[in-house]
Amino acid sequence: MLYQMAVQNPESEIDFVDRTFKRVRGRAASVIREDFCGTAYSSCAWVRRRKTNRAIGVDLHLPTLRWGERHNLSTLTEEQRSRVTLLHRDVMKVGGEGRGVDAVLAMNFSWFYMTERRALVAYFKSVRESLVDDGVLFMDIYGGYEATKEQVEKRRERGFKYVWDQAKYDPISGMQTAHIHFEFKRGPAMKRAFTYIWRLYSLPEVRDALMDADFKRVTVYWEGDDGKGGGNGVFRPATRGESCASFVSYVVAEK
Structure with a gap:
């Protein structure tokens, strides 16, 4: 829940x-697949x-899927729950139930776990095969110098502090180890509630990998500036970005 x-x-x-699917395809999306869905939070919103x-x-x-069933799917009406299917599977082996979708979502940088480029390209190819003819893959990515x-960054949330700990980075392999901790006014901190050991890909790397997987068009959606050194939450197509300390962007790949 804290996450x-x-x-x-x-x-x-x-x-x-x-909004973006409708803009690039001229119709509304109906069926999405949320890869690395965890608690299926986005599936419920959809x-x-x-x-x-x-x-x-x-x-x-499986334990994360079960948590999502108890805490997220349980908030849906019976009719809404009937339109959510959870698959306890590897995203590379979704089977027929995971095919024929309008869009695939790979969010929260979850695809960073595919640390070998050939594995990443293979995943992108499997996604492409799962999409309908005008399907779209949506991903997010973070970067910046x-x-x-x-380093360690802290952010105050309601009732606790969120701590993002970039513990280790190897510039040769691109591998990063990061942790999420939670701190509270009362009681012990929750150290290393989540640990990530993944490859920090760059935008050119992921764009090239998507093109190698035969996606026809790959677009980066860059976030605008709020005038105070942060993002304004508005993402627009871009071919050039700003050299900033940190950024989060969307990558949209059209079949």
Whole structure:
């Protein structure tokens, strides 16, 4: 629950997916697949949006899926729950139930776990095969010159502090070790609540990998500036970006 409160914003994410799909394809998306879905937070947001929407969540970690069933799917109506399918599977082996979707979402940098480029390209190819003819893959990515810095950042949330700990970075392999901690006014901190050992890919790397997987068009959506050194939450297509300390962007790949 703390992770969802501090890190995820499914409504904003779904707003972007819904709006962008309609802009690039001229129609509304109906069926999405949420890869590495964890607690299926975004899948739940998707089926709430329209009665015609369906969501398929795929994750390899069964306890996390079960947590999502108890805490997220339980907030849906019975009719909404009937439009969510959770698959306890590897995203590379989704089977027929995970195919024929309008859009695939690979968010929260989860695809960084594919640390070998050939594995990443293979994943992109499998996604492409799972999409309908005019399907779209949506991903997010973070970077900037502070992304590789070994540092700790804290942010106050309601009732706790969220701590992002970039513990280790190897510039040769691109591998990064990072942790999320939670601190409280009372009681002990929750150290290393989550640990990530992944490859910090660059935008050119992921764009090239997507093109090698035969996606026809790959577009980076860059976030605007709020005038105070931060992002304004508005993402627009861009071919050039600013050399900034940190950024989060969307990558949209059209089949």
